[in-house]
Amino acid sequence: MTERDYVSAADRTLEETYEEPMGLETYVDRVFENPTIASHASKYLLEAIEAAGTRTVVEEGEEKERYRFFDDPHNDGEHAILGNTEVLNRFVDDLRAIAAGRAKDEKIIWFEGPTATGKSELKRCLVNGLREYSKTPEGRRYTVEWNVTTADVEERGLSYGADPTTTDDSHWYESPVQAHPLSVFPDAVREALLEELNDGLEDHVPVRVDAELDPFSREAYDYLEEHYRREGKDELFSAIADEQHLRVKNYVVDVGQGVGVLHSEDDGRPKERLVGSWMHGMLQELDSRGRKNPQAFSYDGVLSQGNGVLSIVEDAAQHADLLQKLLNVPDEQSVKLDQGIGMDLDTQMLIISNPDLEAQLNQHADRNGMDPLKALKRRLDRHQFGYLTNLSLETELIRRELTAETSVWEAENYLDLADRIREPVTATVKDRDGDPRRREFAPHAIEAAALYAVVTRLDEEDLPNGLDLVDKALIFDQGYLQEGDTRREKEEFDFADDGDDGDGGIPVTYTRDTLAELLQTDRDRHHADLAVEDVVMPRDVLNAMAEGLSEAPVFSAGERSEFENRVVPVKNYVFDRQESDVIEAIMHEKRVDEETVAEYVEHVYAWETDEPLQNERGERVEPDPLKMKLFEVEHLGRFSEAEYEGNEPRESVRDFRREKVITSLNRHAWEHRDEDFSVQDVDLTAIPVIKSVLESHDWDDVERTFEDFDPRQWDDPPGGTETDSIKRRTIATMVDRFDYSEASAELTSRHVMGQVSYRWD
Numbered sequence: 097m098t099e100r101d102y103v104s105a106a107d108r109t110l111e112e113t114y115e116e117p118m119g120l121e122t123y124v125d126r127v128f129e130n131p132t133i134a135s136h137a138s139k140y141l142l143e144a145i146e147a148a149g150t151r152t153v154v155e156e157g158e159e160k161e162r163y164r165f166f167d168d169p170h171n172d173g174e175h176a177i178l179g180n181t182e183v184l185n186r187f188v189d190d191l192r193a194i195a196a197g198r199a200k201d202e203k204i205i206w207f208e209g210p211t212a213t214g215k216s217e218l219k220r221c222l223v224n225g226l227r228e229y230s231k232t233p234e235g236r237r238y239t240v241e242w243n244v245t246t247a248d249v250e251e252r253g254l255s256y257g258a259d260p261t262t263t264d265d266s267h268w269y270e271s272p273v274q275a276h277p278l279s280v281f282p283d284a285v286r287e288a289l290l291e292e293l294n295d296g297l298e299d300h301v302p303v304r305v306d307a308e309l310d311p312f313s314r315e316a317y318d319y320l321e322e323h324y325r326r327e328g329k330d331e332l333f334s335a336i337a338d339e340q341h342l343r344v345k346n347y348v349v350d351v352g353q354g355v356g357v358l359h360s361e362d363d364g365r366p367k368e369r370l371v372g373s374w375m376h377g378m379l380q381e382l383d384s385r386g387r388k389n390p391q392a393f394s395y396d397g398v399l400s401q402g403n404g405v406l407s408i409v410e411d412a413a414q415h416a417d418l419l420q421k422l423l424n425v426p427d428e429q430s431v432k433l434d435q436g437i438g439m440d441l442d443t444q445m446l447i448i449s450n451p452d453l454e455a456q457l458n459q460h461a462d463r464n465g466m467d468p469l470k471a472l473k474r475r476l477d478r479h480q481f482g483y484l485t486n487l488s489l490e491t492e493l494i495r496r497e498l499t500a501e502t503s504v505w506e507a508e509n510y511l512d513l514a515d516r517i518r519e520p521v522t523a524t525v526k527d528r529d530g531d532p533r534r535r536e537f538a539p540h541a542i543e544a545a546a547l548y549a550v551v552t553r554l555d556e557e558d559l560p561n562g563l564d565l566v567d568k569a570l571i572f573d574q575g576y577l578q579e580g581d582t583r584r585e586k587e588e589f590d591f592a593d594d595g596d597d598g599d600g601g602i603p604v605t606y607t608r609d610t611l612a613e614l615l616q617t618d619r620d621r622h623h624a625d626l627a628v629e630d631v632v633m634p635r636d637v638l639n640a641m642a643e644g645l646s647e648a649p650v651f652s653a654g655e656r657s658e659f660e661n662r663v664v665p666v667k668n669y670v671f672d673r674q675e676s677d678v679i680e681a682i683m684h685e686k687r688v689d690e691e692t693v694a695e696y697v698e699h700v701y702a703w704e705t706d707e708p709l710q711n712e713r714g715e716r717v718e719p720d721p722l723k724m725k726l727f728e729v730e731h732l733g734r735f736s737e738a739e740y741e742g743n744e745p746r747e748s749v750r751d752f753r754r755e756k757v758i759t760s761l762n763r764h765a766w767e768h769r770d771e772d773f774s775v776q777d778v779d780l781t782a783i784p785v786i787k788s789v790l791e792s793h794d795w796d797d798v799e800r801t802f803e804d805f806d807p808r809q810w811d812d813p814p815g816g817t818e819t820d821s822i823k824r825r826t827i828a829t830m831v832d833r834f835d836y837s838e839a840s841a842e843l844t845s846r847h848v849m850g851q852v853s854y855r856w857d
Contacts, residue, residue, distance in 0.1 A: 115236070117268075117343035123238060123277050124289070131297050133236045134278060136304045137405050138444045139195040140237070141222075144229040145188055151506065155181050155486055156597070157575045157586030163188060168221045170228035173504040175220035178493050179484040180213070187479050194444070196301045202426040202475055204419075205446045206412075208454065209481030212603040215448045218481075219408055222446075223355055226405060230349035237354060237404065238346050240277050241270040242316035246340045247323045268343065271313045272395040274354050274404035276442065277344045278305045280317070280337060307440035310403070311390030311433060316341075349405055356402025356443070358418075360411030366421045371397035371431050371439065393433055399425070402443045412449040416456050419447070419472055426475060447476075482598030483553045487573040488513045490546035490604070495521060497608040498542075510574050517543045518673065520835055525615050535615050537632045538840035539677070544634035544670045545607050548641055551666055552659045553601030558592040566665045572597075602641070602659060606648060610640050626839040633843055634670045638663055671851070677836075678848045681829040682822060683793040686801055688731050696727040700757050721745075728752075733796060795852065807856050810849035 118126075127134045132143055148165040160181045168176040177184065187205065194201060207215055229235035245267045278286055286305060294302040309317055317336060324335040336342065351357050358369055367373070378392035398407050409415055425431060426445065432438045457476075460467045467473075484490045492505050498521060507513045521537040550572075551565045559568060563577075568591070571577050577584045614636060619629045642663045645656045699719040702709050708716040721743035728735050728749065739746045745753070798805060804818040813820035823845070830841035 114348075115346050117241065117345040119339040120277065120280060120337045120342060120344060123344040127278075128293060128296075130234065131293055131299075131303055132234050133238060134276075134293070134303050134305065136195070136276075136306075137442045138191055139301050139303065140235075140405060141226070141444050142188065142191045142195050142301065144226055144235060145191070147229060147232075147234065148225070153181055154510075154573070154575045155179060155489075156572045157591075159575070160185070165225050166218075166221055167504040168217075168224055169504075171224045172502050174502040175217045175224060176502070176504050177214045177217045177221055178504075179486060179489045180481050183479050183481060190477060190479075191444070192301065197304065203477040204422060204426060204475050205444070206476045206478045207446065207448045207481060208451060208478055210451060210483070210600075210603065212605045213481040213483055215481055216410075219357065219410060219448060222406060222408070223351055223357075226349045226355060230347070230354070236346045237274070237349050238277050238344050239271050239274045239404070240280060240313060241268045241343050241345055242313060243268045243341055243343075244316055244319050244323075247320055269312075269316075270345065270347075271310055272393075273310045273312070273400045273439065274347065275310045275313050276305050276307060276404065279307050279309050279440075280313075280342065282333070305442070306429060307442045310439055311393070311437050312395070315390050352401050354402065354405040356398035356400065356407040358398040358407075358409045358415060360414040362415075366418050367397070367432075369397055369415065369418060370421060371395070371400050371433055374434070387436065388434055390433065390437055399431055399441055399443060399445075400439075402445075403441055405443065407443045407445050409445075409447040412447040413453040413456060416453065419476075420469075423471060423475065483549075483601050483603065485550055485553055485569070485572050485598045487543070487547055487550055487569055488517055490550050491517045491542055493604050494542055494546055494549075494607055494611070497604060498523065498611060513573075517546070518835075520837070520840065523615055533630065535630050535632065536837055536840060537611070537637075538634065538837075538844060539835050540670050540673050541632055541634045541637050542611075543673070544666065545611060545637045545641060547669065548638055548663060548666045549602045549604065549607050551662050553598050555592065555595040555597050558590065558595055560589055563589075564665045565662060566669045600655070603650070606644075606650065607641065610644055611637065614640055621843075623839070623842065626842055628839045628843055631837070631840045631843055633840070633847070634674070635667065635847070638667055638670070671848075674844050675848045675852075677830065677834050678826065678845050679793050679795065679798060681826045681834060681845075682798055683801065684829045684833065685825070686793075686797075692727070692731070696724060696731075697757065697761070699724050700753050701761060704754065704758050724753075733794075733800070795856075807849040808853045810853075811846055 132140075135143060145163050145165040148163060148167075148169055150161045150163055151167075153160055153162045162181045163184065166177045166181075166184050167173055187207075190203070190205065194203065207218060209215055230237045278289065281289065290303060290305060297303065308314075320336045320341055321332065324332055329335045347353055349355060362369060364373070372394040373396075374388065375392050375394055379388060382389040382391055395401070398409060402408070409418065412419065422445065425441065429442065430438050430440045457469050457473055460469055484493060488505065495501050505513065505516060507516075518539050519542070520539045521542055523535050523537075524532050525535055527533045547566065547569060550569045554565050554568050554572075556565055556568075559565070567577055571586050571589060575586050577589075611632075614632050619631075619636070621628050642660050645651055645659055651659070698709060701707075702719040703721075703724065708718055711717050725740055725743050725745070728745075729737070734752065735749055739749050802818055802822060805822055806817075806819050809817065809819045810823060813823055826845060827838060827841045830836040830845070831838055834841075836844065
């Protein structure tokens, strides 16, 4: 694109975002054409969330529908909230009830959770999503602006302290609190308008506009009403709402306009933080007719800025004194600027806090019903964020913390996610001389950190016999557990619904800091040709995380001891993953092709059903017992010659064919019973035993295939030996197929062979 193209693209973007101001009548016509533009605050927030659509995710082993809004899609996922889908769904359910006026109108939504659980991302995600939704035709947000100088230029004008004497466009003043355009109408007229609008609305949530004009706009309205009443105007409202005085304009929702955010560091008196403060120097400049003029108010409090959409109190424990001041706001939907000047509000209130707020709220809980904070606690509707308990989500989060990656992970199946979980990460750091240096987290290193963090967050009280916390973590992430040929779904395990999963454990900030320090740490290992000292291995990660617990102030003595004990099963699991990579790389050229597997499955199916097969010439032939036997003995490695009578299978082989192969085929046929079932249509990887043939081998396969292979020679194999040629091919395959660098492939294969050597015969 040329420079002009970029400028033109920017022009188009703004043209699509902003509209020319319109008259009140035109706006009303637009409302009947597209009622969503008149939605009240909670309904608008609900519509923005729903407009982004949903997707299916697996969390804690269960499929859930997730609103894409919380993936921060408009910002390429930069502030996506990872996990906590069930909590977010309950939040949306509450919004739906609030918007419809069915319940919880008096509630203040409260998000609570420990540090690094996504609460700050929630705030950013809400702001991003609302901003972008307000730029769409369906999400347009409107307010009013006034110009009273056109009534009589000799009279005082409406302004923030200026003294206009002309009638140009610079003397239009927007409602400082995003007043709803329909609030201009008298109550009875507005009620009739809304009744007609909602009668034709195909939505269970009606549009509600209960707020009166804000004090700033009321000042303009009253001035115009008095002016034209003195002139004897017959159509008084038409004169006030004439386009020379009143216009409806759209605005982009953002912090300060439609979204109010009160930060932890904001200070001032409670009223200043809530609605704003008087600008005393302006009081003398404005004709206040014996009282304070609302034009001299700053309207910079959280509720003023959030009027129309959303008001957020961040780090609410720092503003606990405000919460009691908010007691009547949800009920009355109004606040006072001053003793005599009130302001109606339409905003969804939301507070965010760490668990320390709950301690403050419960400080008087032992007073036997005399708790002065009881009324406040009744109005707070709590939603608790927890630490992630999904391996894939935690891996994604750690990668975000270490790199510039922001896109939300989506996958058609878990195999795609598994590939991403194991991926390496590279980073460039400066060494002590200030020179850039490339460092690598080897494959499975980030996975190891994520799995260890997740394992520390899981409740072990509900573990079934025979399972450990790594198994539970895998069930939560995949929704099932694969044990050899058997796949057990999550529903088969009795995990407690009210367990402590995600309530505590290692936070991502600890993991991030540990990994960042490892990037800067020099490792005492060397290789003649490869920069192995620049590789961070999974065992480096796990050792550093476990050893650092004793010095980290965020953990109690009990937590340190508990977490240290949980690192061993993670090390074992990660080693199994590395071992699998090495074996698959060794056996890569010996893998069974899918055609051979398909032929075996067809022969077994024909053997069981007594139906003949068709060969390439279209002739009907009987299933070949020799082909089935060779596959089962050589490729599956499940049986020996002793389990056959010639080529005919004995009972153990027959049971295997029926229980492992035919049962899976029948299940597939049942699941696709509306179609014409054919064995050729079967996804072979859906049959566990066949999947293992296609995707995995073991050391028995290696030993059977390479008789002269000796893992004890791996570090420095003698030239010309079978071990030497296998190593060269294995390293190349690990680099080409499994995302290893030469250095990480060397270190990983050495580590695996070092362990295998002890048990090699």
